[in-house]
Amino acid sequence: xEQSVHHIPFVSRTALRFSSPLQGTRLFDPGLLSxxxxxxxxxxxxxxxxxxxxxxxxxxxxxxxxxxxxxDGWAFRYATTKEGRxxxxxxxxxxxxxxxxSLMFDELDYGIRTITETTIVSLPKERALALARHPGIARTxxxxxxxxxxxxxxxxxxxxxxxxxxxxxxxxxxxxxRLGVGDGNDxxxxxxxxxxVLGDALGLTTIHVNRTMQQLRSEGLIAxxxxxxILPNLVRLxxxxxxxxxxxxxxxxxxxxxxxxxxR
Amino acid sequence: xEQSVHHIPFVSRTALRFSSPLQGTRLFDPGLLSxxxxxxxxxxxxxxxxxxxxxxxxxxxxxxxxxxxxxDGWAFRYATTKEGRxxxxxxxxxxxxxxxxSLMFDELDYGIRTITETTIVSLPKERALALARHPGIARTxxxxxxxxxxxxxxxxxxxxxxxxxxxxxxxxxxxxxRLGVGDGNDxxxxxxxxxxVLGDALGLTTIHVNRTMQQLRSEGLIAxxxxxxILPNLVRLxxxxxxxxxxxxxxxxxxxxxxxxxxR
DNA sequence: CGGGAGCTTGAGGGAAGTCAACCGGGGTGG
DNA sequence: CCACCCCGGTTGACTTCCCTCAAGCTCCCG
Numbered sequence: 119x120e121q122s123v124h125h126i127p128f129v130s131r132t133a134l135r136f137s138s139p140l141q142g143t144r145l146f147d148p149g150l151l152s153x154x155x156x157x158x159x160x161x162x163x164x165x166x167x168x169x170x171x172x173x174x175x176x177x178x179x180x181x182x183x184x185x186x187x188x189x190d191g192w193a194f195r196y197a198t199t200k201e202g203r204x205x206x207x208x209x210x211x212x213x214x215x216x217x218x219x220s221l222m223f224d225e226l227d228y229g230i231r232t233i234t235e236t237t238i239v240s241l242p243k244e245r246a247l248a249l250a251r252h253p254g255i256a257r258t259x260x261x262x263x264x265x266x267x268x269x270x271x272x273x274x275x276x277x278x279x280x281x282x283x284x285x286x287x288x289x290x291x292x293x294x295x296r297l298g299v300g301d302g303n304d305x306x307x308x309x310x311x312x313x314x315v316l317g318d319a320l321g322l323t324t325i326h327v328n329r330t331m332q333q334l335r336s337e338g339l340i341a342x343x344x345x346x347x348i349l350p351n352l353v354r355l356x357x358x359x360x361x362x363x364x365x366x367x368x369x370x371x372x373x374x375x376x377x378x379x380x381x382r
Numbered sequence: 383x384e385q386s387v388h389h390i391p392f393v394s395r396t397a398l399r400f401s402s403p404l405q406g407t408r409l410f411d412p413g414l415l416s417x418x419x420x421x422x423x424x425x426x427x428x429x430x431x432x433x434x435x436x437x438x439x440x441x442x443x444x445x446x447x448x449x450x451x452x453x454d455g456w457a458f459r460y461a462t463t464k465e466g467r468x469x470x471x472x473x474x475x476x477x478x479x480x481x482x483x484s485l486m487f488d489e490l491d492y493g494i495r496t497i498t499e500t501t502i503v504s505l506p507k508e509r510a511l512a513l514a515r516h517p518g519i520a521r522t523x524x525x526x527x528x529x530x531x532x533x534x535x536x537x538x539x540x541x542x543x544x545x546x547x548x549x550x551x552x553x554x555x556x557x558x559x560r561l562g563v564g565d566g567n568d569x570x571x572x573x574x575x576x577x578x579v580l581g582d583a584l585g586l587t588t589i590h591v592n593r594t595m596q597q598l599r600s601e602g603l604i605a606x607x608x609x610x611x612i613l614p615n616l617v618r619l620x621x622x623x624x625x626x627x628x629x630x631x632x633x634x635x636x637x638x639x640x641x642x643x644x645x646r
Numbered sequence: 647c648g649g650g651a652g653c654t655t656g657a658g659g660g661a662a663g664t665c666a667a668c669c670g671g672g673g674t675g676g
Numbered sequence: 677c678c679a680c681c682c683c684g685g686t687t688g689a690c691t692t693c694c695c696t697c698a699a700g701c702t703c704c705c706g
Binding site: 578589 | 686
């Protein structure tokens with residue numbers, strides 16, 4: 119996280135005056151924050167010890183008094199039926215806020231678990247609410263909540279109306295965009311999801327996930343190797359999944375990055 | 383919706399000084415708004431002509447430059463697959479904002495249709511953003527977005543991990559709470575959803591919705607009569623649906639109502 | 647070397663989908 | 677004013693996608 123200034127091209131010096139664990143996360147991404155607001159945010163957070171893989175960041179019904187922002191690693195939100203069937207409602211990637219709703223609600227109505235080792239920074243609820251008096255920060259929270267919502271709406275479309283292979287393809291397309299791996303074919307990224315976790319995200323059994331993966335492999339749409347996934351034909355994968363990246367509103371994110379850094 | 387002042391006990395007269403179409407809607411509910419903020423909101427909205435049943439309030443991909451708040455009637459948000467399979471991602475009841483995300487995004491990534499005749503008020507995006515400088519209004523928007531999110535997460539659990547009858551039961555429980563019909567058994571409310579719309583909300587075919595309704599009827603969990611539904615055994619219905627009202631955060635709404643009106 | 651986590655395979659079953667009718671009622675146009 | 681039509685609901689027969697159950701396999705790690 120300690121990043122040295124000389125790795126970054128000479129632009130926009132003032133914006134670089136500090137180096138925050140939040141640098142480059144989605145919290146800063148939408149481009150809604152002034153330099154002052156970024157500093158204020160940065161001053162309010164505390165960096166936590168890394169959290170082990172497969173451990174609980176929070177349990178269902180738990181009282182949580184701080185926002186947790188993932189800065190590294192993968193995690194997920196989930197809910198379970200009384201019989202113990204689990205549905206993942208969000209995959210949390212670096213930059214995501216794990217529990218934005220804690221801003222307004224006292225108790226979680228879901229649980230949070232890590233997938234890989236995960237580092238988070240936390241922002242006490244009270245300070246977050248105070249910071250939300252900065253219009254840019256308030257708008258950033260709102261923006262993040264709305265994107266969460268857009269993603270979840272697509273998941274609902276997948277869960278309710280798509281076949282296993284379509285759901286899987288759609289999820290992979292979503293992840294490739296959210297992770298910011300290039301649009302070109304032959305996308306490739308670390309993929310720490312077990313088939314069990316995939317099943318719980320896609321509303322399928324692990325066994326059916328396995329068979330669906332085989333189908334995708336045999337059609338040349340994915341290749342996996344040691345927790346890495348390759349998408350050799352993103353165009354066709356998007357067709358299969360019925361994926362249109364528009365809903366992720368990554369464009370505004372790109373635009374913001376460009377405006378702030380003059381790069382990328 | 384036509385509420386006359388003399389139905390309301392003599393309390394908190396100042397809070398009643400104006401009568402807004404927003405009165406009693408979820409926009410005012412969380413209790414986050416000062417009297418001044420309510421006035422500001424009220425001054426920014428315009429009441430629209432009632433919209434016919436089964437008509438489009440907005441299409442997918444459409445540019446929308448105002449928030450639309452449902453004040454009467456039922457509507458829904460939906461998305462479709464390329465083959466035309468439709469999934470409803472939200473049922474919009476009086477008080478709901480149909481397109482909160484228009485606050486931040488230019489184009490919808492869903493469509494909005496009415497179910498019954500619907501009246502809406504609209505709030506131009508620019509004015510909404512300006513109003514969001516009031517902390518209470520900003521927090522109200524955030525609150526509404528977060529509740530939307532909580533509801534959608536439960537829908538994902540239903541769609542991914544519950545049987546037809548469980549999904550149906552859960553939806554009915556959710557609606558009974560959101561509509562504010564009493565907790566007691568023998569809840570009863572107008573129910574304008576066709577089996578087709580229900581199917582699109584629950585991720586089922588109309589035919590299977592029909593059979594599921596028959597099952598619920600035969601088990602004495604619902605009774606229908608001319609677009610009205612009766613839930614004769616809400617306790618068992620909640621058991622069947624695995625429903626816990628906590629996630630709707632209606633409590634804070636009740637608390638707010640109590641604080642403002644001293645009633646209910 | 648044993649054990650567990652994650653992956654793979656096969657056989658059989660079941661919940662929900664598909665296809666194809668039919669019904670009943672309310673609106674409408676001839 | 678009646679006939680017609682269309683929408684929404686209902687029913688039956690058949691299909692299918694995905695689930696369940698039950699193993700066995702392959703790593704990796706202690």
